Amino acid sequence: MHRTTSTARRRGQSAAGRKDETIQIRASADTKAILNRAAAMRGQKLSEFMLESARRQAEETILDQRVFFLEPEAHERFLALLDAPPRPGKEARARLARKAPWEG
Numbered sequence: 001m002h003r004t005t006s007t008a009r010r011r012g013q014s015a016a017g018r019k020d021e022t023i024q025i026r027a028s029a030d031t032k033a034i035l036n037r038a039a040a041m042r043g044q045k046l047s048e049f050m051l052e053s054a055r056r057q058a059e060e061t062i063l064d065q066r067v068f069f070l071e072p073e074a075h076e077r078f079l080a081l082l083d084a085p086p087r088p089g090k091e092a093r094a095r096l097a098r099k100a101p102w103e104g
Contacts, residue, residue, distance in 0.1 A: 023051075 027035070032046075039049035070078060088096070 035050060036046055039046045042049060044052070
């Protein structure tokens with residue numbers, strides 16, 4: 001039987017998942033306090049919270065910038081839909097008019 005003793009492997013991390021890079025940032029005391037508070041609420045260390053939050057934001061930013069290509073005719077139809085979106089139906093209007101559950 002082969003036994004692995006590396007810390008990374010015991011935690012289920014591969015060598016590719018190692019954290020070898022350093023990121024340093026400066027922040028105001030107020031910003032650090034709110035980040036610490038949020039991290040504590042999630043049961044995370046400040047560095048874990050910040051890295052997870054920054055990575056999530058980075059992924060969202062990248063996904064929002066997807067490029068797609070259309071044939072000229074499809075592009076014109078797409079622009080026309082953006083300029084004149086369909087009107088919401090009766091059901092959609094009713095849902096938008098309802099109070100949110102937390103509003104009582």
